[in-house]
Amino acid sequence: MNISEIIYHLIFYVFAMLVIGSALVVAFSRNILYSAFALLLTLFGVAGLYVFLQADFLAAAQVLIYVGGILVLILFGVMLTHQISNVNLSNPAVKPWLAGPLVLIILAGLIWIIVKTDWSGPKIWLDLIGSELKILPGPTTQQIGQAIMGKYLLPFEVVSVLLLAALLGAAYLARSRGKSNQ
Amino acid sequence: MMSLFEISLQHYLIIAAVLFCLGLYIVLTRKNAVAILMGVELILNSANINLVAFSHYLTNNISGHVFAIFVIVLAAAEAAVALAIIINIYQNFKTVDVDKTDELKG
Numbered sequence: 001m002n003i004s005e006i007i008y009h010l011i012f013y014v015f016a017m018l019v020i021g022s023a024l025v026v027a028f029s030r031n032i033l034y035s036a037f038a039l040l041l042t043l044f045g046v047a048g049l050y051v052f053l054q055a056d057f058l059a060a061a062q063v064l065i066y067v068g069g070i071l072v073l074i075l076f077g078v079m080l081t082h083q084i085s086n087v088n089l090s091n092p093a094v095k096p097w098l099a100g101p102l103v104l105i106i107l108a109g110l111i112w113i114i115v116k117t118d119w120s121g122p123k124i125w126l127d128l129i130g131s132e133l134k135i136l137p138g139p140t141t142q143q144i145g146q147a148i149m150g151k152y153l154l155p156f157e158v159v160s161v162l163l164l165a166a167l168l169g170a171a172y173l174a175r176s177r178g179k180s181n182q
Numbered sequence: 183m184m185s186l187f188e189i190s191l192q193h194y195l196i197i198a199a200v201l202f203c204l205g206l207y208i209v210l211t212r213k214n215a216v217a218i219l220m221g222v223e224l225i226l227n228s229a230n231i232n233l234v235a236f237s238h239y240l241t242n243n244i245s246g247h248v249f250a251i252f253v254i255v256l257a258a259a260e261a262a263v264a265l266a267i268i269i270n271i272y273q274n275f276k277t278v279d280v281d282k283t284d285e286l287k288g
Contacts, residue, residue, distance in 0.1 A: 001187065012189050020200050023224060027204045032217055039220050042201075046227050049194065053238040058230075058250055065254050070223065070261045077216045077265040081272040092213070094281075099210035103203045110199040119191050119240070126241060133244045135237070143244045144251065152248050159255050166259035173266035 012052055019045035030092070036075050043067050057141040194235035201228035215268045215278040219261065226257045 018041060025038035043066040050059035093099075133147050148156045201224055208221030230250045237246020268278055275283050 009187060009189065012193075016193070016197050019197055020204075023201055023204045026220055026224065027208050032214055035217060035220060039223065042224065043227065046201075046231060049197065049231060050234060052189070053194070053234045055234045055238070055247055055250070058234060058247055058254075061251065061254060062230075065258055066223075066227075070258055073261050073265050074216060074220060074223075077219070077268055080269055081216060081278045093211040094213055096207075096211050099207055103207045103210070106206065107199060107203040110203070111196055114192050114195045114199060123240065129241055129243055129245070135242050135244050140244065140247060144247050147244045147248050148251075152245075155252060159252055163255060163259055166263050170262040170266040173263070173270055 015045050015048040015052070018042075019049065028093075032078055036071070036078055039074070040067060040071050043071065054135075054140070056139055057144055191235055191239040194231055194239075198228040198231040198235070201225075201231070213279045213281055215271065215280050215283075216265075218280065219264050219268070223257060223261070226253055229253060 022038040022041035022045065026035045026042060029035045029038065043062065047059045047062040047067075050056075050062060133143070133151065136143060205221040205224030205228065208224065209218050212218050212221065230253050233246045233250045233253070237243055271283050272278050277283070
C-alpha cells in the first residue's frame with residue numbers, strides 16, 4: 001500500500017466520521033440551532049462521500065440544493081417558530097429509553113445483514129437492468145442528462161409537475177392572511 | 183468479508199445504516215416539528231448514499247444517480263411544503279410542539 005492509497009483511505013474515514021459524528025450531534029444536541037448547523041456538516045460530508053463514489057454531479061447538486069436550499073429553509077423554520085425573547089431553543093428528547101433500544105436493534109439488524117451478505121456473489125438480477133445506461137468513465141453530468149431526457153423522461157415530467165404543485169402549495173400555505181387572520 | 187483498508191460497498195452501506203437509524207431516532211423522540219423534519223432529511227440522505235453506492239459498486243448503471251436526483255427533488259419539495267405548514271401551525275397554536283397541535287381547527 002503506497003502513500004496515496006493511505007491518504008485516500010484517511011480522507012474517506014475523515015468524511016465518514018464527519019457524517020456520523022455530526023449526525024450524532026443532530027440527534028443528541030439539546031439546542032435545535034446546534035442541530036441545524038450540525039446538519040450542515042452532515043450534508044457536506046454526504047457530498048464528500050458522493051465524490052468518493054465518483055458521482056460528481058450529485059455531489060454538486062447535494063451542496064447546491066441541500067446546503068444552499070433545504071438547510072436555509074430549515075434555519076428559517078427554526079428562527080421563525082421561536083419567540084425572539086426565548087433564548088433557550090431547547091429541543092428535548094421524548095422517551096429516549098424507548099426509542100434508543102428500538103433504533104439500536106434496527107441498526108444491529110441492518111449491520112448484521114450488510115456484513116453477512118455476499119455482495120460479490122452471482123447477480124442474476126443484473127440481467128434485468130440490461131446493458132443500457134452504463135456509467136462511462138469521465139464526468140457523469142452528460143450521462144445523467146441523457147438518461148433523464150431518454151429513459152426517465154416520464155418520471156422527470158411527473159417530478160416537474162410535482163415541483164410546480166409543491167411550489168404553489170407552499171406559497172398558498174405561507175401567504176399572509178390579511179383580514180381573515182384577525 | 184470487509185476489511186478496514188479496502189473501501190467497499192459495505193462501508194457505504196454501514197454509514198447509510200447509521201445515518202438512517204439516527205434519523206429514525208430523531209423522528210421518534212423529538213417534539214419540535216422542525217427537528218422531525220431534520221430527521222427526515224437524514225433518512226433521505228441515507229437512502230441516497232445507498233442508491234449511489236449500489237450504482238457504483240454493483241450495477242455500474244447511471245439509474246442510481248437519476249434516482250438520487252429524484253429523491254433530492256422530492257426532499258426539496260417536501261421541505262418547502264412542510265415548513266409552510268409548520269409556520270402556519272406556529273401562527274395558529276404559537277408552538278410547533280407536535281404533541282400539543284392536536285386540533286384540526288385551531
